[in-house]
Amino acid sequence: xxxxxxxxxxxxxxxxxxxxxxxxxxxxxxxxxxxxxxxxxxxxxxxxxxxxxxxxxxxxxxxxxxxxxxxxxxxxxxxxxxxxxxxxxxxxxxxxxxxxxxxxxxxxxxxxxxxxxxxxxxxxxxxxxxxxxxxxxxxxx
Amino acid sequence: xxxxxxxxxxxxxxxxxxxxxxxxxxxxxxxxxxxxxxxxxxxxxxxxxxxxxxxxxxxxxxxxxxxxxxxxxxxxxxxxxxxxxxxxxxxxxxxxxxxxxxxxxxxxxxxxxxxxxxxxxxxxxxxxxxxxxxxxxxxxxxxxxxxxxxxxxxxxxxxxxxxxxxxxxxxxxxxxxxxxxxxxxxxxxxxxxxxxxxxxxxxxxxxxxxxxxxxxxxxxxxxxxxxxxxxxxxxxxxxxxxxxxxxxxxxxxxxxxxxxxxxxxxxxxxxxxxxxxxxxxxxxxxxxx
Numbered sequence: 001x002x003x004x005x006x007x008x009x010x011x012x013x014x015x016x017x018x019x020x021x022x023x024x025x026x027x028x029x030x031x032x033x034x035x036x037x038x039x040x041x042x043x044x045x046x047x048x049x050x051x052x053x054x055x056x057x058x059x060x061x062x063x064x065x066x067x068x069x070x071x072x073x074x075x076x077x078x079x080x081x082x083x084x085x086x087x088x089x090x091x092x093x094x095x096x097x098x099x100x101x102x103x104x105x106x107x108x109x110x111x112x113x114x115x116x117x118x119x120x121x122x123x124x125x126x127x128x129x130x131x132x133x134x135x136x137x138x139x140x141x
Numbered sequence: 142x143x144x145x146x147x148x149x150x151x152x153x154x155x156x157x158x159x160x161x162x163x164x165x166x167x168x169x170x171x172x173x174x175x176x177x178x179x180x181x182x183x184x185x186x187x188x189x190x191x192x193x194x195x196x197x198x199x200x201x202x203x204x205x206x207x208x209x210x211x212x213x214x215x216x217x218x219x220x221x222x223x224x225x226x227x228x229x230x231x232x233x234x235x236x237x238x239x240x241x242x243x244x245x246x247x248x249x250x251x252x253x254x255x256x257x258x259x260x261x262x263x264x265x266x267x268x269x270x271x272x273x274x275x276x277x278x279x280x281x282x283x284x285x286x287x288x289x290x291x292x293x294x295x296x297x298x299x300x301x302x303x304x305x306x307x308x309x310x311x312x313x314x315x316x317x318x319x320x321x322x323x324x325x326x327x328x329x330x331x332x333x334x335x336x337x338x339x340x341x342x343x344x345x346x347x348x349x350x351x352x353x354x355x356x357x358x359x360x361x362x363x364x365x366x367x368x369x370x371x372x373x374x375x376x377x378x379x380x381x382x383x384x385x386x387x388x389x390x391x392x393x394x395x396x397x398x399x400x401x402x403x404x405x406x407x408x409x410x411x412x413x414x415x416x417x418x419x420x421x422x423x424x425x426x427x428x429x430x
Contacts, residue, residue: 070221080226103226
């Protein structure tokens with residue numbers, strides 16, 4: 001039920017609204033030209049980019065880095081609270097994937113070789129395939 | 142009296158000592174395997190199992206129709222077992238420690254108790270002794286909740302049958318090991334005079350010391366290694382209450398599933414003497430305490 005509700009919320013958005021959605025990119029500094037952090041759950045933080053203006057803010061994810069378990073879930077909460085509709089990163093584990101999907105947040109994976117700016121541009125050009133499953137195994141549990 | 146057979150290092154002979162103690166015990170006794178991740182005491186005691194139950198942990202189940210997404214449950218949970226994502230309240234049952242806090246703080250009564258299977262508890266008789274063991278479900282990451290359920294059943298069994306308990310504890314010094322020894326009257330630390338045995342004996346002594354439970358040491362494989370274990374025990378006042386020699390025929394008996402105390406008159410005497418020492422140490426503590 002939970003997951004269906006999330007999808008329903010996403011599906012009601014029009015194409016125009018989706019284009020304007022804020023994009024959260026994992027990165028260890030507030031800099032559009034810094035590399036994408038391969039890690040989602042244990043990224044230092046997220047550059048939250050408005051893809052129309054390329055204006056951005058930075059949200060810290062340091063609290064997730066020190067968690068023994070559940071870092072991916074916490075990072076998903078932070079991204080959802082920041083109002084992002086899209087996550088661009090390297091690797092997403094199973095719990096983070098479940099949480100992001102439930103929150104109606106789309107996921108672009110395997111972008112760690114790019115800068116934040118390149119990742120956003122690739123996404124807005126329609127060249128990032130939305131993830132349909134996690135691409136990392138969980139830790140511990 | 143409850144005596145826990147523990148160690149820092151694995152493979153020092155906890156089960157060998159536990160099975161032997163049970164076989165020579167001088168009164169009614171229940172053998173308990175609390176090494177729920179890899180129980181093996183039953184391989185030596187060959188119990189007749191008369192009862193089983195599935196142990197579960199209470200985890201929250203969300204009633205979406207009642208949840209207002211106030212976030213109180215997610216703020217309380219220290220383990221990210223429940224996460225509020227604005228329009229969706231997600232639970233991760235495998236992360237839950239079963240504290241029940243989320244259900245207690247929910248102002249809308251939107252969380253109901255569900256269950257996660259922890260494993261199996263089984264009990265019965267092994268000769269003249271009672272027998273009890275837990276076996277963790279494959280894939281379950283937390284053993285202390287199951288161990289607590291086994292210990293609750295032990296309390297019930299002892300309330301009916303009386304007598305003592307010999308508890309085969311898991312190795313290490315982390316939560317499962319502490320959980321196994323925490324309400325015992327005596328902790329017997331089984332070690333060996335090797336560098337690993339010595340190092341982990343020190344860890345176990347430091348980890349269990351703050352509980353204030355009396356401790357004593359059994360040296361297994363006596364004859365190998367160095368004098369470090371003996372010198373340490375002497376320096377910190379840990380009594381060495383038994384020694385098991387390093388002999389090939391002892392390893393062979395173990396490999397054949399034999400109880401060491403039943404293999405020779407000499408070995409039987411070692412464990413009868415150990416039983417006496419355990420009684421003396423545990424009773425002395427009661428008198429002082």
